[in-house]
Amino acid sequence: MSERPTFSNCAGVGTEPVIALDGVAKSFAGFRVIEDLSFRVRRGEIVTLLGRTGAGKTTVLNLVMGTLQPDAGSVRVAGHDPFLQFKALRGHMAVSFQTDRLLPWRTAVENAELGLLILGRPKREAREIAASWLDRVGLSGAENRYVHELSGGMRQRVSLARALAVDPELVLLDESFSQLDHITSSALRRDFCNLARQFEKTCLMVTHRIDDAIEMADRVIVLGAKARIRLEATVPSASAVGQTRDGLRRDIEIALGPEAEQESSQQERG
Amino acid sequence: MEGLAPRPAARPAAIGDIVAMSVVVIAILVTMHVVSGFVPDYIMPSPAAVAKAGWKILTGDMLHVMATVGRLMLALLFSMVAGVLIGLIMGVSASIRPFLRALVVIDTGIPALSWILLAVFWFKDPEVRIFFILTMILLPFYALNTYDGIRALPKDLVDMIESFRPSRWQIVRYLIAPHIVPYILLTTKTVVGYATRMVIFAELVAAAVGIGSRMGLAQSSFHIDEVMAWTFLLVVLNMILQLIVSGVEKIALKWRPEASVR
Numbered sequence: 001m002s003e004r005p006t007f008s009n010c011a012g013v014g015t016e017p018v019i020a021l022d023g024v025a026k027s028f029a030g031f032r033v034i035e036d037l038s039f040r041v042r043r044g045e046i047v048t049l050l051g052r053t054g055a056g057k058t059t060v061l062n063l064v065m066g067t068l069q070p071d072a073g074s075v076r077v078a079g080h081d082p083f084l085q086f087k088a089l090r091g092h093m094a095v096s097f098q099t100d101r102l103l104p105w106r107t108a109v110e111n112a113e114l115g116l117l118i119l120g121r122p123k124r125e126a127r128e129i130a131a132s133w134l135d136r137v138g139l140s141g142a143e144n145r146y147v148h149e150l151s152g153g154m155r156q157r158v159s160l161a162r163a164l165a166v167d168p169e170l171v172l173l174d175e176s177f178s179q180l181d182h183i184t185s186s187a188l189r190r191d192f193c194n195l196a197r198q199f200e201k202t203c204l205m206v207t208h209r210i211d212d213a214i215e216m217a218d219r220v221i222v223l224g225a226k227a228r229i230r231l232e233a234t235v236p237s238a239s240a241v242g243q244t245r246d247g248l249r250r251d252i253e254i255a256l257g258p259e260a261e262q263e264s265s266q267q268e269r270g
Numbered sequence: 271m272e273g274l275a276p277r278p279a280a281r282p283a284a285i286g287d288i289v290a291m292s293v294v295v296i297a298i299l300v301t302m303h304v305v306s307g308f309v310p311d312y313i314m315p316s317p318a319a320v321a322k323a324g325w326k327i328l329t330g331d332m333l334h335v336m337a338t339v340g341r342l343m344l345a346l347l348f349s350m351v352a353g354v355l356i357g358l359i360m361g362v363s364a365s366i367r368p369f370l371r372a373l374v375v376i377d378t379g380i381p382a383l384s385w386i387l388l389a390v391f392w393f394k395d396p397e398v399r400i401f402f403i404l405t406m407i408l409l410p411f412y413a414l415n416t417y418d419g420i421r422a423l424p425k426d427l428v429d430m431i432e433s434f435r436p437s438r439w440q441i442v443r444y445l446i447a448p449h450i451v452p453y454i455l456l457t458t459k460t461v462v463g464y465a466t467r468m469v470i471f472a473e474l475v476a477a478a479v480g481i482g483s484r485m486g487l488a489q490s491s492f493h494i495d496e497v498m499a500w501t502f503l504l505v506v507l508n509m510i511l512q513l514i515v516s517g518v519e520k521i522a523l524k525w526r527p528e529a530s531v532r
Contacts, residue, residue, distance in 0.1 A: 065433060090435040101430035105448045105525045114444060118434040148527040166434070 018043050018170055018202040019064055023073035026059055033059050034227040036073070043169075046196060046203040048213040051223035052256060057206040060227060061174050064204060065095060078169065091119045094163035098175040100155035102147045108158045109134060109143035115166040133161035137191060153184035160192055164199070171196065173205040177212060189216055210252050214245050222255040231255035315495035323499035331484060335503070338481040341397070342469045345404030346462070352405070353412020354454060358442065360413065361420030370413070378410045382468055386475050396477035403472040404465060411461050412454065419453035420446060452526070455519045462511045466504060 019041035026034040033056045041047045049057045062068040063075050066082030066089065075081065080088045094115060102111045113130035117123070134143055137157040147155060156176065163171055176192075177185040193216050196203050207213055213220045214235055222231035233248055299317045306316040315323075327335070356374065360367045385406045389399040423446065431445050473482025481500055488496035 067429070067432065087435055093433070095430070095433040097426070097430060099426060101426050103427065103445070103448070105451075107525075114431070115434045118431070118436045118440050118444065146525045146527075148525075172433075 017041065017076075018045075018078055019204060020076045021060070021063070021073065022076075024060075024063065024070045024075060025072040026056070026063065026068065026070050032226055034063075034070075037223075037227045037229070038073075039221055039229065039232070041202060041204055043202055044200045045219060046193070046205065046217045047219045047221060048205045048207055048217035049221050049223060050207060050210065050213045050252060050256070051227070053208065055223040055225065056227035057208075057223060058174060060223075061095075061172055061204065061206050065093070065172060091166055092168055093170045093172065094166050094168040095172045095174065096160055096163045096176040098179060100147075100152075100159040102155055102158055102162075104147045107144045107146055108139060108150060108154075111147070111158050112161040112165055115162055119166060130161065130165050133165040134158065136164075136195060137161045153180055153188065156180060156184075156188060157191075160188070160195075164195060164201075167199075169202060171201050171203045173203060173207075175207055176205075178207065178209060185212075192216070210249055210256075213252070214249060220248070220252065222252055224255070224257075312492045312494050315498060319495040320498040320502065323493070323495040324502060327484075327496070327499055327503060334480050334484050335507075337479045338469055338473065339507070341400050341404070341473075341480065342465055345401055345408060345469070346458070346465055348401070349405050349408035350412050350454065350458065353409045353457075354416045354450070356409070356413040357416025357420065357450075358446065360417040361446070362438070362442070371417070374410045374413045377406060378414070380406070382407050382471070386472055389472075390476050396479070399476040400469065400472045400480075403476070404469060407468055408461055408465055411457050415453045415457040416450050419450035423449055451522055452519075455515065455522060459512065459515050459519070462515060463508050466508050466511070470504065 017040040019039075021040070022038050024034055024037045025032070037056075037060065039047075049060060051057045059068065063070055064077060064082060066077070066086050069083040075083070077089055078092055082089055082093075102108075103114070106114070109127065109130050112134055113126040116126035116129055121129070131143055134140065134157075137160055139154060139157055139161070142150065142154060147158075150158065156179075160176070173192075177189055180188065189212060195201075205212070205216060217235050219232070219234050221229055224230040231251060233251060235248060236245055302314060302317050302320070306314045306319075311319065356370055360370045360374075382403070385403045389403045393399045393402060427445060427449075428441075431441060436444070469480070470482040470485065473480035474486045475482075477483050481504065485497055485500045488494075488500065
């Protein structure tokens with residue numbers, strides 16, 4: 001992208017909750033995955049759910065998406081029950097997944113316009129919006145390439161363009177950058193953050209990478225076993241005095257447990 | 271911007287295939303010529319006699335060829351549409367699925383000969399008979415393969431499209447329909463030769479016009495050269511049909527990378 005707005009945390013965050021979970025519980029085949037989880041995400045806020053594998057992060061995301069119904073408690077998205085009022089949130093929410101999930105028979109621009117077409121936007125208008133989003137994610141010139149002609153990073157960019165093109169109020173990210181190499185992942189994270197803040201999107205992001213959480217989020221929620229909240233903290237700005245990002249990193253590592261500390265030190269050595 | 275993966279180079283013309291086909295055809299003609307010198311004409315006519323009969327067909331019997339091709343196309347198209355619809359319903363409706371699947375499975379177990387004999391009893395009009403026979407034989411292929419195609423839909427893609435909260439029709443339009451196109455084309459490629467054989471067989475028993483009926487007439491009047499000429503014509507017809515399907519496949523599936531194994 002030619003122009004990148006300056007990265008700054010907590011810009012334009014409102015007080016109104018877009019996502020509200022209260023006392024949510026969820027089990028699969030008698031196995032309790034989430035127990036009494038409550039948290040809120042305010043309008044314009046970027047919140048990261050951080051946790052080890054099996055902590056129930058993706059289940060939380062699926063509950064917010066409305067593809068799962070909680071066994072107990074309530075999930076509200078913009079005041080609606082996302083499961084029972086599934087269609088009410090049409091156009092208000094978009095998801096970027098761990099893998100690009102592009103349709104191989106569609107070109108990059110055709111993939112990017114998919115959500116718009118589903119929302120009933122006229123073909124020509126959808127194409128123009130999709131092309132402009134491809135341009136924003138740095139894929140100008142690759143609009144008419146099929147999926148197999150794009151690299152992994154480019155595919156993930158198309159996936160992001162597809163999610164953002166529908167102009168959703170809420171963007172859910174499910175480990176969207178974890179399958180990419182460090183350099184591509186870092187560039188995409190930065191691009192996404194800038195776009196999300198520029199267009200004042202509310203984002204709930206699931207990740208197991210501490211770096212992603214600290215770099216992108218306004219607030220970090222660390223989940224332990226059964227999605228119990230182990231830590232909830234606001235991310236200090238990069239230039240903050242007092243509570244620094246390094247301090248938060250240490251707190252997150254402690255909240256995640258000894259394996260996280262080990263993993264982090266391995267990353268540092270690497 | 272990251273580097274674009276190179277567009278795959280167009281496959282070079284399969285000259286080897288053409289050469290191999292020519293060698294096999296020449297070998298068959300030479301064998302026919304040699305054998306025809308030792309046996310009577312009604313067992314093995316010479317290639318020249320077959321060519322003469324072939325010319326007679328091309329100049330005088332094209333109506334029969336067109337009748338057969340027309341029947342084949344109509345039945346193939348109808349079976350494709352109806353079979354795909356049945357497969358789609360099987361794929362998206364869990365309540366109707368067991369009943370349709372049972373019907374289709376029973377249909378696949380009924381021999382083609384049974385349909386031919388039943389059609390002769392049930393219908394007076396030869397066109398209806400042939401249409402019915404071909405449809406009953408071809409339809410299950412499309413229905414089952416479409417259903418298999420829907421079952422093979424990657425869950426990731428279903429979740430992705432559902433995240434936009436589409437209508438059921440939009441899921442069919444944007445996900446299921448394009449996904450099953452390769453299955454439909456593969457089915458067509460597989461059944462087109464079989465369908466050609468079946469239409470000839472049905473015409474032999476149930477019609478007075480068409481290649482099958484002409485072959486029956488030639489056989490009953492001991493014109494083996496004509497039988498041979500019709501046979502060659504059918505082989506060529508099948509090759510043309512396969513080429514057409516391959517051409518359609520190339521256009522419809524241009525998004526698919528060509529894989530090659532070393």
